[in-house]
Amino acid sequence: MKFHKDHNDLPGADGRVIIQRTPGGTMEINAQSSRDLAHGLGVVHALERQLHTLLMRIILTGTAAEHLAGDQEMIDLDLYMRRYDLLPDPQAEVQKLQPRVKEQLEAYCHGYNLVLEHRKPVWEMRLLGYHPNPWRVVDCLLLAKAFGFIGLIEAQGAMEKLLLQMIQKGVDQDRLRELFPYLREEIDYDLLGQIKLDPPVVPPQVKWLASLPKFNASNNWVVSGQHSASGLPLVCGDPHLEVNRLPAIWQEVIMRLPDNNLLGVTIPGMPGLVLGRTKHLAWSATYSFMDMIDYRIERCQKGHYERQGVLKPFKERHETIQVKKGEPRKVVFYENDHGILEGDPHQEGLYLTLAWAGRHDCGADMFNVALNLNQARTVAEAMEILRDLHSAPFCWAIGDTQGNIGFQMSGRFFNRPPGVSGLLPTPGWDSAYDPDGYISGEALPALYNPDDGIIITANNDLNHWGDSDPINLPMGAYRAEYIEQLLRAGGKFTVQDMQRIHMDLYSLQAERLMEIIRPLLPQGPKADILRNWDLRYDLASPAPTLFESIYRRLITTVFGQGGLGEQVIDHLWDETSIINDYYANFDDILLHQDSAWYGQRRREELFRQAVTDGLQAEAAPYGSTRQVVLSHLLFGGKLPRWLGWDRGPIGLPGSRATIPQGQIFTSAGRLTTFAPSYRLVADMATGEMHTNIPGGSSDRRWSPWYNNETKNWLAGAYKILK
Numbered sequence: 001m002k003f004h005k006d007h008n009d010l011p012g013a014d015g016r017v018i019i020q021r022t023p024g025g026t027m028e029i030n031a032q033s034s035r036d037l038a039h040g041l042g043v044v045h046a047l048e049r050q051l052h053t054l055l056m057r058i059i060l061t062g063t064a065a066e067h068l069a070g071d072q073e074m075i076d077l078d079l080y081m082r083r084y085d086l087l088p089d090p091q092a093e094v095q096k097l098q099p100r101v102k103e104q105l106e107a108y109c110h111g112y113n114l115v116l117e118h119r120k121p122v123w124e125m126r127l128l129g130y131h132p133n134p135w136r137v138v139d140c141l142l143l144a145k146a147f148g149f150i151g152l153i154e155a156q157g158a159m160e161k162l163l164l165q166m167i168q169k170g171v172d173q174d175r176l177r178e179l180f181p182y183l184r185e186e187i188d189y190d191l192l193g194q195i196k197l198d199p200p201v202v203p204p205q206v207k208w209l210a211s212l213p214k215f216n217a218s219n220n221w222v223v224s225g226q227h228s229a230s231g232l233p234l235v236c237g238d239p240h241l242e243v244n245r246l247p248a249i250w251q252e253v254i255m256r257l258p259d260n261n262l263l264g265v266t267i268p269g270m271p272g273l274v275l276g277r278t279k280h281l282a283w284s285a286t287y288s289f290m291d292m293i294d295y296r297i298e299r300c301q302k303g304h305y306e307r308q309g310v311l312k313p314f315k316e317r318h319e320t321i322q323v324k325k326g327e328p329r330k331v332v333f334y335e336n337d338h339g340i341l342e343g344d345p346h347q348e349g350l351y352l353t354l355a356w357a358g359r360h361d362c363g364a365d366m367f368n369v370a371l372n373l374n375q376a377r378t379v380a381e382a383m384e385i386l387r388d389l390h391s392a393p394f395c396w397a398i399g400d401t402q403g404n405i406g407f408q409m410s411g412r413f414f415n416r417p418p419g420v421s422g423l424l425p426t427p428g429w430d431s432a433y434d435p436d437g438y439i440s441g442e443a444l445p446a447l448y449n450p451d452d453g454i455i456i457t458a459n460n461d462l463n464h465w466g467d468s469d470p471i472n473l474p475m476g477a478y479r480a481e482y483i484e485q486l487l488r489a490g491g492k493f494t495v496q497d498m499q500r501i502h503m504d505l506y507s508l509q510a511e512r513l514m515e516i517i518r519p520l521l522p523q524g525p526k527a528d529i530l531r532n533w534d535l536r537y538d539l540a541s542p543a544p545t546l547f548e549s550i551y552r553r554l555i556t557t558v559f560g561q562g563g564l565g566e567q568v569i570d571h572l573w574d575e576t577s578i579i580n581d582y583y584a585n586f587d588d589i590l591l592h593q594d595s596a597w598y599g600q601r602r603r604e605e606l607f608r609q610a611v612t613d614g615l616q617a618e619a620a621p622y623g624s625t626r627q628v629v630l631s632h633l634l635f636g637g638k639l640p641r642w643l644g645w646d647r648g649p650i651g652l653p654g655s656r657a658t659i660p661q662g663q664i665f666t667s668a669g670r671l672t673t674f675a676p677s678y679r680l681v682a683d684m685a686t687g688e689m690h691t692n693i694p695g696g697s698s699d700r701r702w703s704p705w706y707n708n709e710t711k712n713w714l715a716g717a718y719k720i721l722k
Helices: 034-048 050-060 072-084 090-096 099-118 123-127 137-169 173-179 189-193 204-211 364-373 379-386 478-487 495-502 508-520 525-531 543-564 566-575 578-590 603-614 710-715
Strands: 007-011 016-021 027-030 217-223 234-241 251-257 260-266 275-277 281-287 293-301 304-307 310-313 315-321 329-335 340-342 349-356 394-400 405-409 446-448 454-457 627-632 647-651 663-667 670-676 679-683 689-692 719-721
Touching: 007 034, 016 034, 027 034, 034 050, 034 099, 034 251, 034 260, 050 072, 050 123, 050 137, 072 315, 072 329, 090 137, 090 364, 099 137, 099 364, 137 173, 137 189, 137 293, 137 349, 137 364, 137 543, 137 578, 173 578, 217 394, 217 405, 217 478, 234 275, 234 281, 234 394, 234 495, 260 689, 275 679, 281 379, 281 679, 364 379, 379 394, 379 405, 379 446, 394 454, 405 454, 454 478, 478 495, 478 508, 495 679, 508 525, 508 543, 508 578, 508 603, 525 543, 543 566, 543 578, 543 603, 566 578, 566 663, 647 710
Parallel strands: 027 251
Antiparallel strands: 007 016, 016 027, 217 234, 217 281, 217 454, 234 670, 234 679, 251 260, 260 275, 275 281, 281 394, 293 304, 293 349, 304 310, 315 329, 329 340, 340 349, 394 405, 405 446, 627 647, 663 670, 679 689, 689 719
């Protein structure tokens, strides 16, 4: 069987499967049934994203040292992935797939494997000496589990460990409760101070996790027909993920059935749309910041842990890491009823176990939901389906052609005892701290056809929309509040209006902080630049450069000198996403006149010092400080730029609090970003969807579709899928 890059006509189980490329490079699949559509998508992913999918599988299965390189970095990466054992019960999850869903997964794998059987693996894999085994249903399940977990452990888990480190450093309760408003319980400094932390907040191997799909931030909103020019809902979304990479995280596709069209983005390696629309329904997702993890404290000695005064042995999981051109490494992981131990129980002391609400009895739910969501006709149906999505903590904004709009949170978190916030580790030996199962999907935040006809989510605190508190570390509300201001300004909105909102660079964060900063500005040309700033993060403007310099000095002055230490703050800025994720926790303190963090100093004095220090920066155009290279997933930064594997540099507009986030930071020594990885606008009065995306359809460096979309993405130019 021969496969062509732009057109394929293949036999399916129920008819012909026709795959062709649109003039803009998007792959279009036509089939007579859902399983044949999945078959075609498997072919597309194997042709267009084979390197992408195989590299993800290598990393997720903890075999990087075996297949990529036998160095310590790859061994550490394998240890990281093997520790978490994302799919401990694969066959049980396969059995829980609904028959129709399992049929589609098997068809997807069959399509992917047809390409592996009839074409040589992509040359990068041959160069590495990697001979891929067939793609399996369990590979899809493993990827789905990673989708729900990786962002969770990097954001929520890192912040909870930072809180623990603050306690061990002696930061007092008054300051901690200001910084962590959901912290309810008393803090046992003596107990928590004895915990041995392993691994650190940001292990160096996480830079390789860039190949995996992980939500960290996003916007989505939907308005009813009372606010649209067409008289039916407008659904909008822009998930903020890493964009300085090639290929892009998503692959956009058009999939056609006789009675339905599916338009949107897929994750290579998995069947089904993640974001997009059908003939009847449109949806977009944001990361909810639901707290799906709990740390428990284990009192360990001689390989045992304590329960009610009795020592019990850990379950030992023995793993062997094969090392390319090296000796195999044997490693043991220790588990108990709470989760996976972080440490060696043979060394007496207190250690943490990580309990993840989605670890067991999850995986099949991702596909039972995603492949049924494609068939839903109304918002009410979609919300009911999404309540059964346990492994992925997302906020879904939905609209349908009948005029309904809705919001549903998905995910699963522990039903903790009263007074337990989930932010602090609790004694594992005391059953009083054990959760009573999980909170039901019916108690999660949700909203259906609100009277005002507007729903917005932007990683902000949405606990008030439900009967539970799944969020204890939300991102700031700046983006949600500004989108709301724009939507409540009046008028009937069009698709083009929503596109303009997608690109709006005004910052409410800057507006509020500048109210304090502006009266403190001295005389001089740099101060005048800030004094006259329109509060937009335009690349040509030097004002945001100066503001960001002052803001960093402000965080360092207040929180570094206030108890954390300036070196710690510099590390959080330079080597983690913590301040990028949780800047509003710091801002909430800065915006109050009084705080325990100010010590004996007045807020005005601290701000004045930050202004003086921050204005020492060069008044350079913001864009000159925002240059990022789109780096190839495997060869990024390793080959000369002129060879074309890496593209750019490009200037990234926006900041942490603008609607299009433009965050740039270093994580474990690797430059990364939060920015719109896809933009979509769907008017339910039409069958169309307006989109743009960074990168392109293909992971083939010589393909014209390798990076063909980035120019329009930067310019805010949208194409139409229909």
